[in-house]
Amino acid sequence: MNNLLYSVEDKPPFALSLLLAAQHLLAALGGIIAVPLVIGNVLKLPTPDTITLVNAALLISGVVTIIQCRGLGPIGIRLPSVMGTSFTFVAAALAIGFSESGAAGILGASLVGSLVMIIGSFFMPYIRKLFPPVVTGTVVMMIGLSLIPVAVDWFAGGQRNDPQYADPNNLLMATFVLVIVIALVQWGKGIFSAAAIVIGMMAGYIACLLLGWVNFEGVHNAQLFAVPQPLHFGLEFPLSGIIGMSIAYLVTIVESSGNFLALGNATKTEISGKHLRGGVLCDGLGSALAALMSTTPFSSFSQNIGVISLTGVASRYVVSLTGVLLVLAGLFPVFGALIVSIPLPVLGGAGLMMFAMIIAAGIQMLDNIERSKRNGLIIAISVGCGLAVTTRPELLDKLPHFVKEVLGSGITLGSLLALILNLILPQDKVGPNETEVKKAA
Template sequence: MNSKLSYTIEDHPPFALSLLLAIQHLLAAIGGIIAVPLVIGNVLKLPTEDTIVLVNAALLVSGIVTIIQCRGIGKIGIQLPAVMGTSFTFVAAALAIGFSDAGVGGILGSSLIASLVMIIGSFFMPYIRRFFPPVVTGTVVMMIGLSLIPVAVDWFAGGQVGDPNYATPQNLLMAIFVLTIVIILVQWGKGIFSVAAIVIGMLIGYITSLCLGWVDFSGVKAANIFAIPQPLHFGLSFPISGIIGMSIAYLVTIVESSGNFLALGEATNTEITPQHFKRGILAEGLGSALAAIMSTTAFSTFSQNIGIISLTGVASRYVVAITGALLVLAGLFPIFGALIVSIPLPVLGGAGIIMFAMIISAGIQMLNSVEKTRRNGLIIAIAIGGGLAVTTRPELLDKLPDFLKEVFGSGITVGALLALLLNQILPEE
């Protein structure tokens, strides 16, 4: 457990500090939230205005569901500092539907019907929870961090492998500069300088990038100042094959989100009960249904923001609820989101590499409490090895049927499924 929390789940930091801390979560999440609609819009060659509809709706619904997860409505919402966003787990199924005659309406209709898998599944989470002993939970949490490291490395290097500016000395120096600032502030900073280390480090990196002429404001200039949400903009259709594909993606997301909830519990010093699982998964399912109606893709809990909690010791759900409010504003005022997206990738990478590594550290600490037996060692080794195989070499799945690629496309999912399976079939010593 994280024994050095500056603010616990129920704490209310002063508003000015809470706003700064909420912006810190926003900076970590917004790139991932808009990435999925941008990928779908670009690959399907949608008109610019349609892609903007997908992006605005993603930000707006992310904010709404984040607030529900943090604050809770009745028996909906995990009531922990969980940031919600569009999930890459659904991209493969979405593109397959999008390239068919069903189009974007088919993607959203399939997602709406298939969200029942998560909504109904949430009521069985108390039974599912017993399959997650410490050897499984620690392995899954560790795999979450390991799966995110390649994302942080690409940010650190300034793009994707093959880009002409990938890993240039300038990009690496900027990322190291931001990373150094964050480390100094976390280790030796006091008060606000410690708990807001990530946003301060990124702000200094952004100002430095601005002085160097690295910041591209073209997206800001092209963005609308205000945009009204457009429910059912693409209509809805319900192809059977699309519903099946999306249902599989939702099953995978249940496994991933269960791991994220466990990591969140570790970061916030909270024992995750079956009711936490039920409420959290239900909120995700209902949020994904709302996303389909509001014209964007399905949702899950963001693991990168768990790293911020582990690093800063700020577990207040009040703070993350403010992040949700900021996301709603970003959905209504696209220029706000465009300004955030203008942050150069090396600046994000300098902070991201340590945030995601903190999740790995949390997983290692959880595994420290596991009995050191040959059986447990096999479970940990094979699960992490299999998850990393898919993460580092996704080409392994290229020649498999689309169904299997959908199921095993995520290293987190592969690691979690292997840990769950081995824990059931290997005999106790």
């Protein structure tokens, strides 16, 4: 049964589309600026250079999101996919950044490494065959499970070492937002159901304003208008950095494939090899453009799949409008700073619901597969090992850097294990009696 309020090709009225697009913007903006902020702060780049990284990330995220949604020839999946900077590349980027090459080496290695994704995109029709329902459902569920710790930290108000972490006031505010979102999704009609997330977050933001929780320092310090500068840092091409970035791009192909399959489930779209080829090609070309425009590589954002699952709004035109808002945020940094001023518990209340919906989607997909010992092993091992590195990333600290780079993401490890186990585990033998039972069922 199709329970979408707006399907992929639907075009809601402009005012409603703008509200729904803002919903996706709120879900993605923190993640998009987090990577350039981390890289800029850890490498101790001058403030103007870090601002350049952030502005370019927002602007190019918007451009690539628009292309991903609407398509440009063979480029783009033509589904509602928000694109943004990816944490998969942070370890490789910092390793290069601390070398003599610095930021120029990061961007040069990223530019060359993007060829891995661009070339790999043409093999996606073959790769699609490696994703039967047992693998797809496991990957989708693993995406949601990997995002839950992020939502929990938002819910608690920061990182575990923060003094205000899990302060009862933070938990109450996050719960307040969560309850509003649940109530609107369950009982709201029309716009109130479709825009449940943004309405819940607006209510939380207003409550935070009244309590004096909102810090406007970033808004006051932000530039009103700024144009990102191409090749601001220059380009250098360290061989070791290119290898590290290429590995990260291989990992991203697996993650993006999982995200696109989850997106297909959320939008009621059958994902073909052609879809995957267009989506991954857009990822690769977008990352190459990002390097030329002085920011870090991109991938699809899984958190926005949760927005679609929760609200039932799958219109690619709405998410194209999110791309327009991201471009404006890149050109007008004060706009982005205002969004970033939203307190973390407000994000946490909505985020916990969004990411949990992705888990539910994965469980529903797995509910349709045959209940067998083989499928049970694939799911159990993949999810167990994926959660192991998600909840205890230090598990890999004493292993070689290459291993940590490849297996450090729970989504990647879970996806790879599901793929490998599906290929090597023998199919369950079905006896005559079992066949009769299945036919009767």
